Structures are given as structure tokens and as C-alpha cells.
Amino acid sequence: MTKTLLSLSGISKQFDGKAVLDELSLTIGDGEFITLLGPSGCGKTTLLRMMAGFEHPDEGTVTLSGVDITLTPPESRPLNTVFQNYALFPHMTVFDNVAYGLKMEKRPKAEIAERVEEALAMVQLEDFTKRKPHQLSGGQQQRVAIARAVVKRPKMLLLDEPLSALDYKLRRTMQVELKRLQRELGITFVFVTHDQEEALSMSDRIVVLKDGQIQQLGTPREVYERPANVFTARFVGQTNFFPGRVTKIEGERISVNVFGLNRDLRKPSFRVAMNQSLHVLLRPEDIRVLAPDDTEGVAGKIVERNYKGSTLDSVIELEDGSQVMASEFFDEDDPAFDYSIGERVRVSWVDGWEWLLAEEGDEPLTDEEELAADDAEH
Amino acid sequence: MRWLSRSYLTLVYLLLYVPIVVLVVFSFNDSRTGYSWGGFSLRWYESLFNNHAMVQAMWNSLWLALTAATVSTIIGALTALALHRYRFRGKKVLNGMLFVVMMSPEIVLAISLLGLFLLLGLKLGYVSLLLAHVTFCLPFVVITVMARLSGFDERLPEAARDLGASDFTMTRTVLIPVIMPALMAGWLLGFTLSMDDVVVSTFVSGPSYEILPLRIYSMVRVGLKPEVNALGTLLLVFSLVMLMLSQWILSRSKQ
Numbered sequence: 001m002t003k004t005l006l007s008l009s010g011i012s013k014q015f016d017g018k019a020v021l022d023e024l025s026l027t028i029g030d031g032e033f034i035t036l037l038g039p040s041g042c043g044k045t046t047l048l049r050m051m052a053g054f055e056h057p058d059e060g061t062v063t064l065s066g067v068d069i070t071l072t073p074p075e076s077r078p079l080n081t082v083f084q085n086y087a088l089f090p091h092m093t094v095f096d097n098v099a100y101g102l103k104m105e106k107r108p109k110a111e112i113a114e115r116v117e118e119a120l121a122m123v124q125l126e127d128f129t130k131r132k133p134h135q136l137s138g139g140q141q142q143r144v145a146i147a148r149a150v151v152k153r154p155k156m157l158l159l160d161e162p163l164s165a166l167d168y169k170l171r172r173t174m175q176v177e178l179k180r181l182q183r184e185l186g187i188t189f190v191f192v193t194h195d196q197e198e199a200l201s202m203s204d205r206i207v208v209l210k211d212g213q214i215q216q217l218g219t220p221r222e223v224y225e226r227p228a229n230v231f232t233a234r235f236v237g238q239t240n241f242f243p244g245r246v247t248k249i250e251g252e253r254i255s256v257n258v259f260g261l262n263r264d265l266r267k268p269s270f271r272v273a274m275n276q277s278l279h280v281l282l283r284p285e286d287i288r289v290l291a292p293d294d295t296e297g298v299a300g301k302i303v304e305r306n307y308k309g310s311t312l313d314s315v316i317e318l319e320d321g322s323q324v325m326a327s328e329f330f331d332e333d334d335p336a337f338d339y340s341i342g343e344r345v346r347v348s349w350v351d352g353w354e355w356l357l358a359e360e361g362d363e364p365l366t367d368e369e370e371l372a373a374d375d376a377e378h
Numbered sequence: 379m380r381w382l383s384r385s386y387l388t389l390v391y392l393l394l395y396v397p398i399v400v401l402v403v404f405s406f407n408d409s410r411t412g413y414s415w416g417g418f419s420l421r422w423y424e425s426l427f428n429n430h431a432m433v434q435a436m437w438n439s440l441w442l443a444l445t446a447a448t449v450s451t452i453i454g455a456l457t458a459l460a461l462h463r464y465r466f467r468g469k470k471v472l473n474g475m476l477f478v479v480m481m482s483p484e485i486v487l488a489i490s491l492l493g494l495f496l497l498l499g500l501k502l503g504y505v506s507l508l509l510a511h512v513t514f515c516l517p518f519v520v521i522t523v524m525a526r527l528s529g530f531d532e533r534l535p536e537a538a539r540d541l542g543a544s545d546f547t548m549t550r551t552v553l554i555p556v557i558m559p560a561l562m563a564g565w566l567l568g569f570t571l572s573m574d575d576v577v578v579s580t581f582v583s584g585p586s587y588e589i590l591p592l593r594i595y596s597m598v599r600v601g602l603k604p605e606v607n608a609l610g611t612l613l614l615v616f617s618l619v620m621l622m623l624s625q626w627i628l629s630r631s632k633q
Contacts (some may be wrong), residue, residue, distance in 0.1 A: 052536075052540060053539075053540075054536055054539075073539070074536070074539040074540050075539050075540070075541075075542045075543055075544055080540055080541065081536075081537070081540045083533045083536070083537060084533075085531070085533060087531060087533035087534050087536065087537040088537075089534060089537070089538075089552055089556075090534075090556065091555045091556055091558075100538070100541050100543075100551075101541035101542055104541055104542035104543050104547065105542060148537075148541070149540075149541075152541065152542070
């Protein structure tokens with residue numbers, strides 16, 4: 001990793017006796033795009049506000065380029081924030097909004113004009129300088145907020161769910177735009193979101209948060225393909241959890257009994273014992289739906305079919321009543337592909353595509369987390 | 379049925395406006411009696427402005443309303459900000475007490491203020507009037523400003539701080555401009571309240587500082603002089619201008 005820009009160590013924070021952040025430590029490298037991902041109430045916004053200086057930790061320290069800024073007020077920190085609802089000054093024009101930060105630095109007029117123009121050109125709003133915020137669309141307001149935050153050339157840009165108020169299409173455009181900006185400016189972005197898809201597509205690294213603690217810290221690929229625990233697996237993307245039992249341990253390989261079938265798998269990084277129960281995780285796209293006369297896999301029947309354009313999503317009910325989600329790419333040449341509801345099939349997966357997790361004490365998810373996870377899928 | 383509702387409305391508006399129209403028309407009446415039309419004349423306006431005591435009372439009232447409105451807007455805005463921004467002990471009590479002042483009968487306020495001033499040995503005049511007027515204007519200002527603040531985006535001050543503004547600069551460049559319409563509305567409200575207050579003023583004014591409402595009141599007691607009509611017309615024009623001004627400010631701030 002590149003050199004450390006910001007580091008948080010042992011951060012704890014309580015609001016009204018309720019722990020929002022719990023001894024959290026995190027280092028953010030210079031120039032990276034890092035996303036804080038989690039359901040509402042996980043502490044991600046509080047963490048961001050702590051970096052900005054709006055909240056101070058009860059315990060722990062925040063250091064920026066080696067300088068302790070734990071108690072430094074926001075106006076003295078070389079970082080800027082893009083707020084969730086933009087927080088544009090309603091009584092000022094677009095130009096004055098963007099110029100505000102530079103005026104605070106008492107920059108000469110000519111420099112301010114030049115830099116504001118430059119910042120507005122970067123977000124393609126150079127023709128809107130004389131408008132007031134309420135005369136702009138949501139997407140345009142968003143761009144002004146970004147221009148206002150980057151015009152001061154901060155070391156770090158903090159973005160608090162900046163795209164949540166935009167519609168789907170505009171959000172996709174802004175995601176690409178933000179990535180472009182980050183590349184061009186070369187500054188560190190800390191992005192807060194509850195949208196896992198957004199997190200996966202934009203970040204260099206993702207911090208998965210729950211109850212004020214880091215659940216997992218890794219690249220989007222690591223978080224998606226090798227979730228550290230059940231929460232991450234459920235929150236990021238959709239996952240099938242198959243119950244497995246260890247039947248054989250032999251060097252780097254173990255045998256796991258899944259739905260009565262013995263699968264020969266790689267030994268996971270956690271300790272396993274004979275007869276131990278564990279979760280075998282498979283993403284819907286790892287599942288193969290086979291013809292009923294196939295020798296491989298487990299028998300079941302199709303209970304739901306959803307045409308998604310590029311993929312066909314199905315839900316298959318196994319004989320023991322558990323349901324399996326499968327997502328397949330179209331293959332028009334495969335005659336067996338188009339199963340109808342109620343049809344008997346067999347499900348299997350390619351060896352090596354599964355991911356094993358130890359069982360945890362605090363399962364299953366509460367309703368609230370389910371909702372948050374559902375939310376994040378849209 | 380249509381003619382019924384029409385005539386009903388007409389009746390209501392007649393009741394509202396006939397006295398005002400009569401007042402304005404008779405202010406231009408040349409006749410002395412005031413009950414018959416004697417031709418158009420500006421003599422009552424002339425005699426009004428030649429009435430030195432009356433002009434003095436007018437200036438006194440204007441100055442008093444101006445200062446009372448300004449002082450109560452400053453104190454009221456700060457009070458509203460404190461009530462809005464901070465959490466402290468007795469906040470609810472303080473909030474409730476504002477309404478008590480607003481709702482309690484004016485005569486009660488008048489008597490208690492007079493008692494207080496006498497107790498303090500304060501000479502009745504401009505200062506006592508100012509203190510009294512600020513007292514009854516204050517709750518109106520606080521409530522007007524608080525209403526505006528409740529719709530205020532809490533992220534705005536944070537955005538200003540984030541961009542490098544100190545708390546003071548933020549207040550000056552963001553907070554005050556955003557709540558400006560409420561400050562103006564509060565000021566105008568205070569000005570109007572102070573301008574036409576009779577009850578409290580009767581109790582706390584002294585011979586050294588005569589104000590317009592009291593002057594008119596004493597004039598009317600010895601019989602209705604047409605001069606009063608002229609004065610009433612002037613006040614009417616003045617309040618219409620103020621009303622239009624405040625509407626204009628409000629509509630501009632909404633854009």
C-alpha cells in the first residue's frame with residue numbers, strides 16, 4: 001500500500017450511552033478510493049463526521065499525515081465534505097457557493113475566479129455560475145457540491161452518501177464521473193454508502209461496518225468472493241448458504257457433506273474439526289442448473305423464474321425444503337436452458353467456487369439487517 | 379344562491395372598508411363639522427403639520443417604534459438561536475414563558491411594568507417606554523425567527539465550517555442571510571406593534587415623551603376634530619407601504 005494519509009486508532013464513541021463506534025482502527029492510504037459500507041446505524045456516517053471534525057471520539061486518536069487532529073475543528077482540517085443533501089448555500093449563486101472556501105482562505109479575487117471556473121468546468125457546469133441552487137436539478141446541485149468541496153484542493157474528500165438522492169440512471173453516471181474525478185485529482189476519496197453495488201464498482205477498498213466495528217476490510221473482489229463472516233456474505237450481494245458437515249480432513253483438502261453429497265473441498269483458513277458444521281457459500285452465479293437425468297448435483301424443482309435481460313434468475317426448491325438462488329447467463333444454443341416453473345432439475349456448482357465459513361453464534365440476521373441488506377441490493 | 383353569497387361577501391367587505399373610506403374621504407373635507415361634504419381641501423393636513431405637539435408626538439412614536447423593533451429583533455434573534463441550537467436546563471420553561479408574555483392580557487403586563495419601574499425609581503419617559511415595548515415585541519420576534527430556524531438545514535453551518543469558516547464567520551455569511559426574511563418580518567411586526575400600542579404605553583409614559591396613539595386618544599376625548607382624519611389617512615398609507623414592503627421582501631426571498 002502507498003503511504004498512510006489518515007489513520008484512526010482505537011476510536012470509540014457513544015451517543016446517549018449507546019456505543020456507535022467500538023474501538024475501531026483504520027488506516028487510509030494516500031490516493032485511494034475507500035468506501036465505508038454498512039446498514040443504517042452501523043456507524044459509517046459517524047466515522048466520516050469524525051474525519052471531518054464534526055464529531056470527536058470519546059477514546060482514540062485521529063492522525064492526518066502523522067499529525068494528531070483528534071480535536072482539531074473542521075475549519076482547520078485540510079479535508080472537505082460532500083454532504084448527503086448537498087447543503088448548498090441557498091442564498092448564494094453557484095459561483096459564490098464554489099468560491100466560499102477560497103474566500104475563507106482570503107485568496108486574491110483573480111485567483112478565486114480562475115479556480116472556481118476550473119472547478120466548475122471539471123463538473124461541466126461552467127455555464128451555470130449565476131444560477132441559484134434551487135434553479136438546478138438534483139444532479140447539477142450534486143456537481144456544485146463536489147466542485148465546492150474540491151476547489152480547495154483538499155488532501156482528502158469525504159462523501160456522505162452523495163448519490164442516494166439521485167435516480168438510478170443519474171446515479172450510474174455520477175459513479176463513473178466520481179471515479180474519473182478521483183483519477184484526475186489524485187486525491188483520497190472516503191465514500192460512505194449503504195449500496196453494496198455502488199461500493200463494489202467504485203472502490204479500491206471496502207470497509208464493511210456493523211455495530212461500530214469493522215466486519216471486513218478488503219478489495220471489492222475479496223469482500224465479494226471471500227467474505228470474512230456471515231454478515232458480510234449476506235450484506236454484500238446475494239448468497240446461498242448450504243449447511244455442510246466435515247466428514248474427512250486430509251492435508252489441505254477436506255470432505256464436506258452437503259445435502260447428502262460428499263464434496264471434496266479446499267481446507268479453509270479457519271480451524272476445522274471432524275463432524276463440524278459449517279456454511280458452504282455459493283453466489284447465485286456459481287450455481288449450475290442441470291437436467292433432471294443428470295448424475296451430478298441435488299434434486300429439486302423450479303419455483304420461481306425471473307427474466308433479467310442479461311441473466312435468468314431462478315429459485316429452486318430442494319427436496320428438504322431449502323431454497324437455492326441461481327443466476328445464469330443466457331445461452332441460446334442450450335436447449336435445456338429454458339426450464340419452466342415446477343419442472344424438476346438438479347443443482348450443482350463447479351468445484352472450487354464455493355466459500356466456507358464457520359458457524360457463528362449470533363445467527364440468523366435480524367429483520368432489520370435483512371431489510372438493510374434488501375435495501376442495498378437496489 | 380349565487381347572488382346570496384355574492385351579496386354576503388359584499389356586505390362583509392363593506393363593513394370592513396366603509397369606515398376606512400369615510401375616514402380618508404373626510405380627511406379631504408373642507409367642512410368643519412365633519413358630517414357634511416364641504417368641498418375638497420387639504421386644510422386638515424396643513425393644520426396637522428402646524429400642530430407642533432402632534433408632529434413631535436409623531437416623531438417620538440416613529441423613533442420609539444424603530445428602536446424598540448431593532449432592540450427586540452436583536453435580542454429575539456439571539457434568544458431564538460440559543461433555543462434552537464443548544465440544549466440546556468430550563469429550555470422548555472423559557473420557551474413556554476414566551477407564550478405566557480404573548481397571551482397574557484396587556485393590562486396585566488402594563489400594571490406589572492409600571493410597578494417595576496416605580497420600584498426601580500425609573501423616570502417615566504422614553505426609556506421606560508422602550509423597555510416596555512421591547513418586552514411585548516420580544517416573543518413575536520422569537521417565534522417568527524424560530525419558525526424559520528426549524529426549517530433550516532443543519533448541514534449548512536457544517537458545510538461552512540468544513541470550507542474553513544469560523545463559527546463567527548459562518549453566522550455572518552450563512553446563518554444570518556438565510557434567516558434574514560424572518561428577521562425582517564419580526565422587525566416589521568415589532569414596529570407595527572409598538573406604533574399602535576395604547577394600553578401599555580398609557581401606563582408607562584410620562585409627560586416628557588408623548589407618543590402618537592396617546593396624543594390621538596387625548597384629542598378624541600375632547601371631540602372628533604377633522605385633523606384626526608388626516609392623521610389616520612397618513613397612518614393608513616404608512617402601514618400599507620410597510621405591508622407591501624414586507625410582502626415584497628418575502629416574495630423575493632422565496633425565489
